Amino acid sequence: MLLSGAAAVSTGVMSWALNSAMTPESEAARSAVNRPVQDADSILQAGILQQENHDPEGAARAYRRVLRLDPQNKFAWYNLGVIAHEDGRTADALAAYEKSLKIDPAFLSALFNEGILLKSSDPDRAMGLLERALGVNPQAATVHLHLGEIWAMKNRDQVAADEFRSAVAADPSLRSEVPESFRDFLNPSPRSSPAGSTR
Numbered sequence: 001m002l003l004s005g006a007a008a009v010s011t012g013v014m015s016w017a018l019n020s021a022m023t024p025e026s027e028a029a030r031s032a033v034n035r036p037v038q039d040a041d042s043i044l045q046a047g048i049l050q051q052e053n054h055d056p057e058g059a060a061r062a063y064r065r066v067l068r069l070d071p072q073n074k075f076a077w078y079n080l081g082v083i084a085h086e087d088g089r090t091a092d093a094l095a096a097y098e099k100s101l102k103i104d105p106a107f108l109s110a111l112f113n114e115g116i117l118l119k120s121s122d123p124d125r126a127m128g129l130l131e132r133a134l135g136v137n138p139q140a141a142t143v144h145l146h147l148g149e150i151w152a153m154k155n156r157d158q159v160a161a162d163e164f165r166s167a168v169a170a171d172p173s174l175r176s177e178v179p180e181s182f183r184d185f186l187n188p189s190p191r192s193s194p195a196g197s198t199r
Contacts, residue, residue, distance in 0.1 A: 040070035047079065056083045074103040078110050085117055093117055108136045112143060123150050141171035145178070152179060161185040 047062030060083050066076040081096030097114040100107055115129035127150050133143045148163030164178045168186050178186065 040066045040073060040076075043069070044073065044075055047076070051079060051083070056087065059083060072103050074100045074107055074110070077103065078107065078113075081110065081113065085113060090117060090121075106132075106136045108133055108140070111136065112140070115143075116146060119146060119150060123153060126150060139170045141167045141174055144170065145174055148178070148182070152182070157182075 043062050044066045047059045047066065050056075050062060051059035060080060063076040063080050063083075066073050070076070077096050077100040081093045081100065084090075084092035084096060094114065094117060097110045097117070100110040101114070104110075111129050111133040115126045115133065118126040118129065127147060130143050130147050130150075133140055134147075137143070144163045144167035148160045148167060151157075151160035151163060161182055164182050165186055167174050168178065175183070175186065
């Protein structure tokens, strides 16, 4: 499950709110300075629409245009990562997610997607990213679910069970996603401690 940037993007609002007390002359000067960022915001929104309409190539072109105008646009980098991730271009996806995280180290969607991308190939690094994601949002149910799966792969059943319990507590619909061998341990009770090591 990848997190798409389409629903999370809200740009351009703050600069207009700050301009409300400016004189016409200073507003015109400020508008000229902000035009590249405003243009980038418009292109970003167009790219998101293209991505939602299953045109990843058009969306990628739009995101690259955004980055020519605003190289620090974490959403454009992130969405390029999503496109590469979905296309199976792991190295490109990792590079784009990393650029997004250099701009905003607490960008939850990028932390999550990079963690998922690395889950099989580099579980320790994936865990670090997912734990950082929990630092941003401790109630992120799918993050707990994936951490539980990594702990289960490492045969750390008690810690895995704790993560699965946290996932289901935050989002009960995830119960069916928990591996069957851990479902008995979802409801805390004296008998619900799986055998295995602890954290």
